[in-house]
C-alpha cells in the first residue's frame with residue numbers, strides 16, 4: 473500500500489491534551505476541507521517529494537519506508553506516532569497496514585469528517601484528536617452535514633474505547649451561538665469527552681470572551697480546557 477506523504481519529522485505536539493509530548497509526525501497529503509485558518513495549506517494537495525528530516529524522497533511512499541523513517545526518528549522521550557495532515561483518514565487503508573506492522577502508539581489528528589474511515593481504524597488507534605469546525609471557519613459549503621459527520625466520527629472512536637478528545641479553533645468572531653451545536657452534540661455522545669478550545673494563532677482574542685466561551689461549554693461538558701498552539705509559542709515547527 474502506498475500514500476503521498478508531505479513530511480515525516482520529530483517534534484513537540486503543540487495542540488490538545490498531549491501538548492508538550494514528543495511525537496513523530498507523519499503528515500499525509502490531501503484534504504477535502506477549506507478552513508480559512510489552515511496552517512498546513514501546502515499539504516492539502518499531493519506533492520512530488522516527501523521531506524524526511526533533511527532528506528527528500530519521491531512520493532508515493534510504501535508502508536515499510538514510513539515505518540523505517542519512524543524508527544530512525546524515534547528518540548527516548550518520544551511517545552506517539554502522530555498521523556496528521558492534510559487529512560489522514562483519506563488514507564485509512566494505508567494507516568491500517570501501518571498499524572498492523574508498526575509497534576508504536578498511534579495518535580490520530582483528524583478533521584473527523586469521515587466516519588466510515590474512522591470505523592475501519594477504531595480498533596487500531598490509541599488516541600483520536602478530533603476537530604469540530606465552526607461555520608465561521610468556512611471549511612465547507614454544507615456545514616450541517618460536516619457537523620453530523622464529525623459527531624458521528626467522535627462517537628465511533630469514543631464508543632470503541634479510543635482515548636478521544638475534541639478540538640475547536642476559536643476565531644475572534646466565535647460566539648456561544650456558533651459553538652453551541654458542537655457543544656450540544658458532544659454532550660449527547662458523552663459529556664466527559666474533553667473539549668479543547670484553541671484560540672487561533674497568533675492569539676488576539678479578548679480574554680473575557682475566551683473565559684465566557686469556556687463557561688458556556690462548561691455548563692454542558694465536564695472537561696473544558698483553553699490551550700493555545702504550544703509549538704508556535706516555542707517557535708518549533
Ligand code: SF4
Nearest residue numbers: 503505507510558583
Ligand atoms: S481540515 Fe485541517 S488540513 Fe484540512 S483545510 Fe482544515 S485545517 Fe487545513
